[in-house]
Amino acid sequence: MAIATPPSDNSERNMGHWLACPSWSVGSRHQGFDLIAGGDGNTWVTNTDVDVSGNWINYAAGDIVFATSSSGTDEIGASDTLVSSIDGVSGDKLTVTLVENSMNYKGGHDSTPSGRFIYGSPVHSNKIATWYIPNDGFRGYTYQSFTGRWSGQAVPVINWNASAVVGNRVFYGNVDTEDKNGQTVRERSRIYWTPIFKPDEISPSNYKDFGRNDGDEIVALRALGDRLFVLKERNVYVYNISSGSEMNWYIERHFRGVGCSDKHLCTVTKYGVVCADSRQVSLITPQDVVELSMPVRADWQALTFDGSSMSYASKKNELVVLPDCDSDDVNFWIYNFDRRSWAKVTQDANISKTNLIMGGDVNVAYAENSGKKLRRMNDSSTASTATATIKTKQFDFGAPDINKRFGRIYCTYKTDDGAADALTITCYLDGSGAAAKTFSSEFPAKAALTNVGNFINLVGKTLELQFACAGDDFVLDDVVVEYTMMGHAP
Numbered sequence: 001m002a003i004a005t006p007p008s009d010n011s012e013r014n015m016g017h018w019l020a021c022p023s024w025s026v027g028s029r030h031q032g033f034d035l036i037a038g039g040d041g042n043t044w045v046t047n048t049d050v051d052v053s054g055n056w057i058n059y060a061a062g063d064i065v066f067a068t069s070s071s072g073t074d075e076i077g078a079s080d081t082l083v084s085s086i087d088g089v090s091g092d093k094l095t096v097t098l099v100e101n102s103m104n105y106k107g108g109h110d111s112t113p114s115g116r117f118i119y120g121s122p123v124h125s126n127k128i129a130t131w132y133i134p135n136d137g138f139r140g141y142t143y144q145s146f147t148g149r150w151s152g153q154a155v156p157v158i159n160w161n162a163s164a165v166v167g168n169r170v171f172y173g174n175v176d177t178e179d180k181n182g183q184t185v186r187e188r189s190r191i192y193w194t195p196i197f198k199p200d201e202i203s204p205s206n207y208k209d210f211g212r213n214d215g216d217e218i219v220a221l222r223a224l225g226d227r228l229f230v231l232k233e234r235n236v237y238v239y240n241i242s243s244g245s246e247m248n249w250y251i252e253r254h255f256r257g258v259g260c261s262d263k264h265l266c267t268v269t270k271y272g273v274v275c276a277d278s279r280q281v282s283l284i285t286p287q288d289v290v291e292l293s294m295p296v297r298a299d300w301q302a303l304t305f306d307g308s309s310m311s312y313a314s315k316k317n318e319l320v321v322l323p324d325c326d327s328d329d330v331n332f333w334i335y336n337f338d339r340r341s342w343a344k345v346t347q348d349a350n351i352s353k354t355n356l357i358m359g360g361d362v363n364v365a366y367a368e369n370s371g372k373k374l375r376r377m378n379d380s381s382t383a384s385t386a387t388a389t390i391k392t393k394q395f396d397f398g399a400p401d402i403n404k405r406f407g408r409i410y411c412t413y414k415t416d417d418g419a420a421d422a423l424t425i426t427c428y429l430d431g432s433g434a435a436a437k438t439f440s441s442e443f444p445a446k447a448a449l450t451n452v453g454n455f456i457n458l459v460g461k462t463l464e465l466q467f468a469c470a471g472d473d474f475v476l477d478d479v480v481v482e483y484t485m486m487g488h489a490p
Contacts, residue, residue, distance in 0.1 A: 021124040065118060069116065161263070193246075224268055236259060272285035300333075317338055399461075408453050410482075416471045426466040459486065
């Protein structure tokens with residue numbers, strides 16, 4: 001491109017413009033003919049000694065033309081003059097008027113284009129244009145200063161299975177990259193990170209391996225504050241990146257034996273990061289791990305996990321878990337952080353579901369396969385007909401190795417006035433899955449809170465109770481169990 005003298009003031013400066021793409025295969029434009037010295041920066045004149053009648057005959061206003069320093073080439077050289085469009089062709093087809101200030105400084109085209117050769121083309125009708133920036137000698141940015149890499153440095157392409165944004169950086173985990181032979185290499189424990197505000201720029205040197213030899217792989221990444229939670233199948237790492245320098249980042253905690261079995265089976269809550277596998281549901285903070293599934297551990301471990309996911313409903317302060325998205329009887333497991341209790345809800349049974357997300361109304365939402373609808377979980381306007389079931393933990397009363405004689409049980413509850421809505425109480429001893437005693441009619445339906453008692457007459461070290469009621473207004477207010485220590489078992 002011909003470099004012109006810089007303009008005397010900013011009014012003449014050309015900061016660039018859209019340059020249309022040429023279409024060499026369309027139309028018939030004479031190529032490679034030369035100019036004579038009679039032209040100037042505003043008008044190009046054909047050599048009258050060569051093919052006078054055909055040089056400009058098919059050119060029209062709007063065509064792209066450029067003058068090269070040598071014939072026989074239609075490639076633009078560094079010293080060639082390019083004009084994005086021509087204003088028009090004179091009546092005798094010997095001269096063409098150029099569009100001023102279209103590609104260079106005003107009046108900056110070749111003042112005497114003698115010896116130049118013309119090539120041109122109409123504008124392409126269905127290709128995207130490009131932005132042309134004039135070369136005025138200013139080099140405020142270079143490729144290396146902008147990206148941190150020199151232009152010849154090869155950057156490997158990566159594919160990733162997990163990602164998170166922390167501190168305006170993007171972290172990519174469990175990546176596929178290429179070695180020097182072009183073969184794909186799976187780095188299951190590796191995390192790459194990007195510079196600040198540059199999510200699509202990855203340097204081969206900005207990475208860290210987490211538990212490279214633990215035989216585990218990264219399943220998900222979650223961000224909480226200035227910490228990155230690296231969730232593997234059987235290990236969790238808490239990576240502290242609060243420092244502005246990458247040299248000062250460090251692994252703050254490593255929790256073994258807990259993990260995440262699916263990239264969607266984890267979420268961020270105001271208490272910490274919650275993840276789950278087939279063994280337990282874990283609340284993970286930088287300081288500790290708390291098992292949320294302890295009251296329902298046996299039932300949780302008996303579940304089938306297929307396309308599992310979870311989400312946090314901040315409006316209700318609840319954790320919603322979908323263990324099996326394809327189950328014929330879809331049960332959502334809901335953990336209420338305020339009450340520290342679990343509940344099971346059947347919604348849209350026999351319909352496959354997607355992973356759970358937080359919807360616009362701060363309720364958990366999902367898409368269902370039937371009708372391709374987006375649904376959200378909220379309070380139903382109609383009363384539930386399902387049977388409410390409450391199961392306690394095993395109570396050892398502070399003496400797990402001593403037998404007790406359990407005498408009477410007193411319950412304060414209400415159901416409604418339907419005779420079929422009696423309270424059913426089941427007693428389990430010493431962790432057995434078989435019922436030691438069941439009260440099916442001894443605690444009848446009550447329309448108001450009422451205290452009712454009955455004899456248990458069982459002996460055991462621990463006692464576990466289950467309460468079930470189909471009443472619409474079932475409320476369990478209080479439970480009292482009378483017992484007597486019997487001494488150590490023989």
